[in-house]
Amino acid sequence: MYWGIAVACIPLAACGRGDHRRGWDWERMRQQPRYDVYEASRFFADSAVMQSPPAGTIAREQLVGQPLVAEGEEGGREATVIPVPVTPALLSLGQSRFQIFCAVCHGAGGYGGSIVAANMLPPHPPSLRSPATRALPPGRVFRVITQGFGRMPSYATQLSVEERWAVIAYLQRLQQSDRAGSPEARDDSARAVRLQARYADSASRGNAGARPPTTDEAHR
Numbered sequence: 001m002y003w004g005i006a007v008a009c010i011p012l013a014a015c016g017r018g019d020h021r022r023g024w025d026w027e028r029m030r031q032q033p034r035y036d037v038y039e040a041s042r043f044f045a046d047s048a049v050m051q052s053p054p055a056g057t058i059a060r061e062q063l064v065g066q067p068l069v070a071e072g073e074e075g076g077r078e079a080t081v082i083p084v085p086v087t088p089a090l091l092s093l094g095q096s097r098f099q100i101f102c103a104v105c106h107g108a109g110g111y112g113g114s115i116v117a118a119n120m121l122p123p124h125p126p127s128l129r130s131p132a133t134r135a136l137p138p139g140r141v142f143r144v145i146t147q148g149f150g151r152m153p154s155y156a157t158q159l160s161v162e163e164r165w166a167v168i169a170y171l172q173r174l175q176q177s178d179r180a181g182s183p184e185a186r187d188d189s190a191r192a193v194r195l196q197a198r199y200a201d202s203a204s205r206g207n208a209g210a211r212p213p214t215t216d217e218a219h220r
Contacts, residue, residue: 068139070161072146078139084162086169094170097163101155102128102171109185110174113192123150127192134175138168 035041035049044051068074068083084090099108107114110128117124126133145164148154159167 065161069165072139072142078137079142080137080139082138082165082169082172084165090162090166091170091173093163094166094168097159097167098170101158102167103184103188105152107185107188107192109181109188110171111185111189111192113188113190113195115191118191118195124195125152128171129175138165138172141168141171 037050039049040047041049066074066083068079072079102110103114105114105116105120105125106112106128107117107125112125112127114125142164144152145159145167146154146156155164
């Protein structure tokens with residue numbers, strides 16, 4: 001009986017030690033050199049473990065610049081106008097970023113008739129030319145791009161603050177135009193009309209899973 005207990009304990013004793021033949025050393029992984037908070041250290045010149053951040057570094061939570069520009073609001077009030085100069089260069093930048101990040105769902109012309117929207121279950125990406133969307137202040141649109149809304153994720157990591165305002169500036173130009181423009185935008189417009197007809201037909205048949213999109217003035 002005692003021999004059986006001794007043999008059973010051999011594997012257990014090995015669990016606490018490294019197997020150097022295989023290149024494993026679990027004990028060294030458990031007992032690595034480390035410091036505790038506020039402990040003294042001989043590594044740094046000031047003998048302190050907790051070092052101050054290097055000069056010029058900025059925490060990711062820290063606002064850079066004016067809150068109205070960096071956050072789209074200040075004192076709880078959303079920006080009612082774009083708080084940066086709207087130049088041709090900014091509009092060109094906004095068009096480029098809109099086509100890359102926004103047109104995928106909202107369509108090249110902002111009508112909401114993208115191929116992604118056509119193959120998506122409700123709720124669908126809304127038309128950016130609808131009266132409701134046009135009425136949104138720029139600060140609100142900036143926050144939606146920054147924080148996300150519904151199915152739309154945050155684009156804060158993909159678009160810088162300048163790029164977000166550039167997209168909004170370009171979107172305002174789109175909303176001011178009743179023309180579809182490029183062939184891609186015309187396809188977006190036509191597809192949005194077909195989607196509206198599909199939603200209206202589903203709603204008339206009592207399909208609870210479908211809902212018609214927001215009325216778009218460009219498709220009256």
